Amino acid sequence: MKAIVSIARILVGVLFIFSGFIKLNDPVGFSYKLQEYFSEPVLDIPFLIPFALIIAILLVIFEMVLGIMLLIGYAPRFTKWSLLVMIIFFTFLTFYSAYFNKVTDCGCFGDAIPLTPWESFYKDIILLVLILIIFFNEKYINPIFPVKYHKWVIFASFMASFAFCYYVLMHLPMLDFRPYKIGNNIPEKMKLPEGSEKAEVVYSWKFNVNGEEKIIENTGAYPQIEGEFIGVETSQTGENAIPPIHDFEIQGEEGDITDEVLNTDKVLLIVTYSLISTEKDGYAAVKSLSEEALQKGYKVVGLTASGPEFQQELKKEFGLNFDFYQTDETALKTIVRSNPGFLVLNQGTITQKKHWFDASDIEL
Template identity: 60%
Template sequence: MKKLVSFIRIFVGVLFIISGFVKLNDPVGFSFKLQEYFAPDVLNIEFMSPFALGLAIILVIVELVLGIALIIGYYKKLTMWLLLLMIIFFTFLTFYSAYFNKVTDCGCFGDALPLTSWQSFTKDVILLVMILFLFFNLKQIKPFFTNFTRSILIFMTFIGCLGFAYYVLMHLPAIDFRAYKVGVNISEGMTIPEGSPEAVFDYHWKFNINGEEKIITTQGEYPSSEGEFLEVNTEVVSEGYVPPIHDFTIEKDGESYTEDFLNTPNLIIIIAYDLSKTEWNGWPAVKDLTDEALKKGYTVIGLTASGDEAVRDLQNKQNINFDFYFTDATTLKTIVRSNPGILKLNKGTIIQKKHWNDVDEIDLEVLPSAKPALNLELKQRLDSIARYDQLYRPLLQETDEAKRIALAEEMGIPKEDYTGDLWKKQRMLDTSNLKVVKAILDNHGYPGKSLVGEPTNLIALEVIEHNPIQIDQYIDLFKKAAAQGEIPITKVAVLEDKFLMMQDKEQLYGSQAQITAENGFFIWPIKDPETVNQRRKEAGFKRTIEEYVADLMGKDAKFKALKISEIKRL
């Protein structure tokens, strides 16, 4: 009996120590798990969510200290009562999660050993039996060391846990058990190996056969039945292979940029899952890092689950010089336990991952693409102009009023700003933007990529494009910048075509189309149309004029070279 008690005592104590340490290594992660339990559809005690982190730290320290106390025999009766109460509580919690399918992973061992709800419940039942056995054989538990030594060990354990918790909160988990650890390639982590087991489903087809409901189960194929089909329910038999990374996306304005950025060398990503909960004192250090990274030739982006309004607020308050993209909040919480946090990637491989407190540990070398002349103050002014340049244009393109209102709310535009004469409001902004851009063009020349980076180098051109009467004054400056590689020559070619069309002259590259009552939808007349594809190729257009027409007007449309004399405008 003594040997059995000793074995169970050591086993339970070590299990509590391991479980407590794994969670203490990542208290932020455990607090996220507690917030899942506090949610309205689980325990419905959401008022506890603000206290999740503090509660997580207390629970894991108690768990770890109890494990030590059980092994050394410190205050046996109190220790056993606390262990019993704790395991009863967690057994109830895991049963509730498993039975009602509320929280799929209890977080008992953090990310080190994910367990399903039923596995967690089974583990807790076994522990409950063991702890009850120890509880009823308390006399068989013999303490180690003297009472003073035991007290010192418990005190040192408690202080050590507090110090370790503080360290990981101010930095990052000492051991990273997650799928996004340093050295992992995200693209490879999302890949399903060839020959991996596939998910298996049972399909329960319900039919009405002669007034009686009958269920026929198959694994996908539609069953042969003469009855009337009512419905089908799906049941997961086996989930098959799930890649370690299966929920990583980078999106903006409805488009996916995941593949683009995972193939980008020398990428710095700033992660802030919720800007309303971000640690604002971390952003000055982040700004210094990202400004330096941009000058040294790195691509810099931000990832957040917050909306456009929160992003604009951050950019305005912190003078941030990079764009944000959208990623799911749970994914961002998993990637880095810091808000904000920093990742350094090279073609999808995580090179470094740091808390904002350790921003000075990010290694930045001077790359061949470095832009030492980068004017970040000018870049910020142009980025600000870009936001106003596109403030109302997306709304103006949406003709359905309900969709326009939904889009405005999504963009964070208040009601008073998405009603009334939107064109008038946008023209007022265009006039203000034009004044600033003209001053920049006159004083700095064209602000190209070596001066303000990409895509900021396109903003001045776009503002002039929206004020086409100014094209004549700056077209030569744009051509010079394109020849120097500061802006894409294609953009200038489109602008030049637009300017020529406005003057009722033949365009050069065939980029402009129009609709008139007489001519319908047509390509504006082109100078020397027989050589237009050569000019398009030299200007960087990817499609011939014939391919462009087919994409623009339908696959059966044919390019027709018109002359100015044949055009009749409305």
């Protein structure tokens, strides 16, 4: 039994540390996943949505430090109870998501290892068994070095985790597992592997028309309708394959300009998924960089999911001399974990990507 507990201890500890680190590398992305869980169609606790980022940070740091506590044998009683409570909660969450088909990816390992809801549930069942072995055999959880050093190890782990989290929040994730990472060609990522049949992606556009919410579904074109734009969501029909990038479409008054942008040599994309919640401290950098880009012959394009009203307000407020175009909100959140953020493209290939805080590092 001692050997079994040791194996379970190593497996659970390493998995918690790995899972925590992957999510800590991209806390903003994990907060988007929590917002999905908190939304009305899933758990129906929307009052937690504004606190999603704080909850995400605290949860992943605790998850990672808990793995370290288990491996070194610190506070075994607290550790085993914390592990059990967490795994019961996550097992319920993944089962609920899988059974009711609420969330298509649990976000357990971020974008590094996407799992289906049922895969996530089976993974949690295995973890639950391992944690129960540890829970009922606490006497075999022995410290691996003198106890007097344990508190310092845990303190250092917390401080290092918070420092790393602060760094990626003020810049961008150090490890980018998304299809929009530097070096990727967007048109190539929009293609399916040979022999695959493409699934159709449906766009659901929401508008406030005379005080009532109206939803218009189509394959991507921005609807010509009188009313206040609320947002847009995408969904997949059928079980066919979808390419890594399937919801990147740039729509304006003149129609679809996606191909034009992706076939241009020098493009600066200014990505801000929401003009309502955008960080306005970043717009001095936006204005400065966009003007430099225009002087050097770049095509400057703003991408947002917010409506024309908000676009005009922001342009007027900061004296911006480029136009915003409509793009799916989920796609924009995936492109860059900054609001606003910057991408430099050359014939559709991403050559640079920066948080607004690092705008001065972009070389044009």
